[in-house]
Amino acid sequence: MKEIDIDKTVLSNGLSIVTSTRESDIFSIGVGIRVGSLYEDARHNGVSHIVEHMLFKGTGSRNIDKLNDDIESLAGDFDIYTTYNETVLSANIMKSRAEKCIEIISDMLMNSSFLPKEFSMEKKVVVEEIKLEKDDPEDSAYIGLYKRVLPNSWRKLYITGSIKSVKSLNVKYAKEYYDKFYVPGNTVICIVSSYTHKEIVDMITRYFGNWQGAGNQVLHEREKGIFSQKYVSHKKGIGQAHILYGFDISGLSRKEEVALLLLNKKIGSGSNSVLFRELRDKKGYAYNVYSDMDIIKGIRMFYIYAAVSKENIKNTLKAIDIVVDKFASGEIDFKSRSVQLMKDVFLTDTSASMESSAHTVDYLLEGELNYRNPSEYQKVLSIMEGINEDDIKDTAHDVLKNPFVYILSPGGSV
DSSP: OOOOOOEEEEOTTSOEEEEEEOSOSEEEEEEEESOSGGGOOGGGTTHHHHHHHHTTSOBSSOOHHHHHHHHHTTOSEEEEEEOSSOEEEEEEEEGGGHHHHHHHHHHHHHHBOOOHHHHHHHHHHHHHHHHHHHTOHHHHHHHHHHHHHOTTTGGGGOTTOOHHHHHHOOHHHHHHHHHHHSSGGGEEEEEEESSOHHHHHHHHHHHHTTOOOOOOOOOOOOOOOOOSOEEEEEOTTOSSEEEEEEEEOTTOOHHHHHHHHHHHHHHTSSTTSHHIIIIIIITOOEEEEEEEEEOSTTTOEEEEEEEEOGGGHHHHHHHHHHHHHHHHHTOSOOOHHHHHHHHHHHHHHHHHHHTSHHHHHHHHHHHHHHHSOTTHHHHHHHHHHTOOHHHHHHHHHHHSSSOEEEEEESSSOO
16 A cells, blocks of 8 residues: 655644645545543543533634534534544535634634533533433443443443433533643644645644643553453343443554454454354344454453344354354464455555545544554554464454353343
8 A cells, every 4th residue: 555645743832733745625634632531530421522512612702603604614524523532523625715624623622612501501412412322222232341341430431421420510620621631732633635744834833823731641551341251131122132242452462453453354344254144144143243343541342243133142142152262263264365365455445545535634643642653554554464374363362252241132031
C-alpha cells in the first residue's frame, strides 16, 4: 500500500495538528479529545456524553439557533460522538468553507455556554436515549457481560450513563469537567485536504492559539477481570437469545495484537469467516454472528457474538466451542498461502478506506489519540508483514481460552 505523507506540529499550548495533503475539493477534519466514559466515576457516569451534547447548545457569541444556522451553512457533514476513551468531532465540507468550519469548531470547544435551561433540557434528551439503548438487546448483552467480568468498573463502559446518574448531574459539575478536560493538551486536530501543512497550522493557530490547558488524565489498565464462567440472564419482549463470549487479551504484546487482528478476520469478521460459515451458511442458526476486539487499556477483550432463537442456544454454544477449540488447539491449519490471503484482505480493507479523506482522518486520529503516533496504522501494516503461521497459532492458543459466556435469553431455562 502506498504510504501517504503525514505532517505533525504541536503548538506551544499543547494542541497537536496532523495533516495529510492530497488534491481534492473536499476538506475533511477530525478533532479528537482524550476524554470518554473510562475517565468518569460512577457518580458522574455519562458526563462526557452530555458535555458532547452541550457543545451544540450555544457559545458565548452564538445562541443555539445561530450555532445551528452556521453549522448548516457549511453545507456538509458535521458530526460528533463519544466513546469509552475519546470524544470526536468531524466534518466533511468543500474546501472553500474550511476556515469558517475551523472557526465554528474553535468556538464550540473553547466557549460553550452551558446555560442551565439548555442543560436541563438535554438531560431529558439523554434519558430518552438511554431508554432507547435499553431496548437494544445487543447493547444489553455487552453491558451484561461487562457487569460480570468487570464488577468494579463496568459503569465506565456505559457511555450514556444510567438514568439515575444522568438525572443527578448538575450544570456546575459538567462545566467544570468541560473546563478541565476539553483543553489543547488533550486534543488533536487531523485534516486531510489540498491545503499545505503550513497553511493548516497558520489557520488553526489563528483560532486555537489562545486556548489554554494541559492534558492531565491518565487511562488506567483494566481491572483483572473475572473469566471462565457462564451466566444466563432473561429479558422480556425480545425474540432472540444473544450469546456473547468475552476473552481476556490484557497481556498481549503489540505484535500479538496485530496477529489477533488477522485471526479475527478468519474467526468471525466477515462472510468468509469460519463462524459465519458454520453458524449461518451450514446450520442456519444465526443471521447476525461476528467476532471483534477492544484493545483499549480499560477493556482489552476479544468477543464472539451470535443472535439465535432460544431453541438453538445449546447447539450454538456447542458449535462456537468446537470452532474455538479448533483454533486454540492449532487444528485449524494456517498455511503460508492462507496467512498471506488474510494479510491481503486486511490490506485491501485498509487501502479501500484510505481512498476516502474522511476515513484517512479516522486512521490518523486513532493513531494520535491512542499511541501519540498518527502513522500507527502504517506501523501495524509493517508488523503484519512479519507475522507468520506460528505467530497466529500461538496467539489463538493464548487468547481462546477461559471465556466468560453471557447469554441474554427471552426467558425460561437454558
